[in-house]
Amino acid sequence: MRRPFLAALLTTTLLVPAFAAPPLPEWREGDGYLIGVTVQYQGQTYRALQSHTAQKGANWNPASTPALWQLHHGPVQRxxxxxxxxxxxxxxxxxxxxxxxxxxxxxxxxxxxxxxxxxxxxxxxxxAQCDAVTPVPPGNTDTINGIKVPPDPGAAGRKTLAGIDADHDGVRDDVQRFLAQEVGKHPARFKYAMEMARITQQEILTAGGNDREEARRLANQGDLPLSCFHDTFNSSVEDYEWRLKYSKKLAALHANTPERMAAIIKNSELLGGMMFHSPMRYRCE
CATH class of the missing domain: 2.10.10.20 (Carbohydrate-binding module superfamily 5/12)
Incomplete structure (x- = not known):
């Protein structure tokens, strides 16, 4: 017979102090890790520098792969x-x-x-000098759904392949504003969308180098934030239809100039016939 909910809740409260924080997970080979996730390894705390899958046999443990993991010291003072x-x-x-x-x-x-x-x-x-607070000068930002974003770059943002990234966060300003508008009310969803946008921007900028291994690395890296993004939704028809429309609008924005469209097509060509690694388990922050 099931215990009444209140009795179960009281029992849990007595057994687990309110101030007890859940322990950080131990790093495991074969798992997928999203950028920013923290883990324990050999008694040390590490934070993932990029989304990746710890492929079995590759020895990509945090202590051995500084390109993937950093020993967590806390934020660097400006x-x-x-x-x-x-x-x-x-x-x-x-x-x-x-x-x-x-x-x-x-x-x-x-x-x-x-x-x-x-x-x-x-x-x-x-x-020339360290910024006082943020890379975008105070007063030169907009707020969309509670998120401070750079100003609309307008036509100037379409003059080059890279566009304008005034706050140097790896995402074009027009894309960042779109994401804040579309998913900014959901912090985790916005975070995963921004990580996917950073990877897409790298794919656009590196496609001209004809580096198939780099294209595969970025594609594997993008699988994790995509999975975490979809995990924030319900499995309803309404959510599916919204995501479909959202994906089409975002894809059109990423490819909003002939040069960017050509880079995206080139990246797809580089990935043709390649094998990819999808983690059996993955951790979303």
């Missing part, structure tokens, strides 16, 4: 001095020997690698 051994996120701003830099990609500055900002332009972009 404009703090560069430090060897520290893990940096995309967009972090630091100072080094009187100059200022913004991180082009997430990475760990391992001791002994001599990855000082002037030596590795692939990792660090020189800037």
């Amino acid at each position: 404009c703090s001095p560069w430090q060897a051994g520290y893990s940096y996120q995309l967009g972090d701003q630091i100072r080094y020997e009187g100059d200022y830099y913004r991180a082009r990609q997430a990475h760990t500055a391992h001791a002994g690698t001599e990855w000082q900002p002037p030596r590795v332009p692939a990792l660090w972009q020189p800037i």
Whole structure:
């Protein structure tokens, strides 16, 4: 016989203190991890730098793959001095020997690698000065569904393949505004949509390099945020129809110039006939 709900709730409350936080999951080979997910490995806490599947036999554990995992130190203070051994996120701003830099990609500055900002332009972009609060000047943002977004780039955002990304978050400003409007009321849904948009933007920008392995890496990487995005919906007909319309509008926005459409077609051609890895289990933050 089932216990009454209230009695079960009281029993659970007595057994588990209200302040007890659930333990972080242990890293497991074969699982899929979304960017930003935190795990435990050998007593240390790591945060995923990019969405990926820990393929069996590849030895992609957090301690061995700094490109995929960073030892979690907490956020970098804006404009703090560069430090060897520290893990940096995309967009972090630091100072080094009187100059200022913004991180082009997430990475760990391992001791002994001599990855000082002037030596590795692939990792660090020189800037005139650290921004006071955000990369977008105060007063030059809009708020859509409670989310601060850059201003509408208009026609200027369609002049180049990369478009305009005023806040340097890896997503074109017109795409970011669309996502805030369409899914901004649901924080997790917006986060997963932004991660998918970052990957799509990378696919557009790298397609011209004819690198099939890079195209496959990005395609595998995009499978996780896509799965997490769909997990935020119910399985109703209404939700399915909404997602279908949303996907068509987003695809049209990504390919809103002939150059971007050509890049997307080229990326699809690079993926033709390739095999892909889908995780049996995946973790959404």
